[in-house]
Amino acid sequence: MDEIELAVRRAQELRPDLAEALEAAADALWAGEDVDLAHQASVQTFLWWRLPRQYASRDWDRLAEAAAVLLDAVGKHRLADVARSGSTAEVLAAWRQGPDAGAKAAQSAQRASGVEPPDTDVLAWSSVMGLDEAGALDVVERALGEAVADGEIVPGAPRARAAARRITEEVLSTPLDLPPGQTLAGLVTTERVAHWIEGARHPALSEWRASVANRLLNPVAADDPAAAVVPVRWLLHLCAPPDGAALTQSGYLPRASVVEAAERFGWWDWEKPPRSEADLHPLMTLREAARRQGLVRRRGRRLLSTTRGMQMVDDPAGLWSMVATETEEPGEFALAVTEAVGLRLLSGRAEVHQLAADVHPVLAAQGWSSGGDRITIRQVSSAIYIPIRWWRLFGVLEEERSRWDPVARVPLNPHTYALRPGGVSMVLAFLRARAIRPRHSAYE
16 A cells, blocks of 8 residues: 555545545545655645636535645645645635636736746746646746745745746756756757647648757857847937937938938938838838837837837847847738748748749648638748848848849849848747747647
């Protein structure tokens, strides 16, 4: 007879009124495994989530009390206190009001407990997890539970969340014995990249993703990030507080700044200079991206760099990481197009029409459509410029334009695109962010 079974028998002798509830609680808390399977986060998950969802409400209080009795019986008195706590009573009372109130109360109690692993720079958690990520979450939850027990984390204290982030990052980054040299964060990254490859719905996309998989397992850095983000830093300096940049009545940047940007960054091919920001698409794109990232904000007739924006001016590597994982437009379609175009260009130079032809079946296989109809090659031919225009901004795209025979009116050479070395690292950084992003749907 193992320790848990013995504890159940003894508890049933002391509390015959809980005989059936004790057996149900033991199965829920340990599932036939070792007594140490239960820790604070797992007990809270049972009490605050599984119990109200899987059992009749008339049985909730008896099962919570049975869990407390059993946890006391195996020497886990602090966990027994959780089962008898006011938090548990409040969460169960909220579930009796309805599922929305119950879930809200459970989430609040979970955050306040001190053992909920926070998102960190090392890893942001998925809500739909693979086995390695679920295992990593369990290890971090145990470490946070021990920190709460030792007083290293005091739930509700001012520095509690900072302590939780530090412990989480340490646990995720500590080398493991098996596999040797690997970390929990590394295992999760590898698992997510593998899922990214498996999730491809077209053979070409699967092949493209697999070809770069090993290059995405570690963070991607630029050789010279400062060179790539010169336009962003220029905009942030232009909009530096307290004065910022004065805007026209139409809300555009002043013409002098527009002309400066056009000349400085080679964004204008016409003889006469641009008349306003509305003529200079790259500048409008850059300004909108900076706004999305919280680097600039509008105040009346002025555009001002935010506190975050001014901090990023002196962090070219951070700015580079930001723009590398962006694209011209927000939204999942723009991201999907950028991924497909980036993957195709990583395999070599492409003629513009062939690039659209290569990307079209990949996007169609992913289910992209317009007006209920399958996305067309013409629509894809237009969409590929979403990432192309973005990469042009930072000078990482090599473009060979067609020269035309003025008499025959035919192109003398194809219009092609290729990635410069800086473009390769920028595309890889984008792909890594896409491949290892947290999953919040089974269909991602």
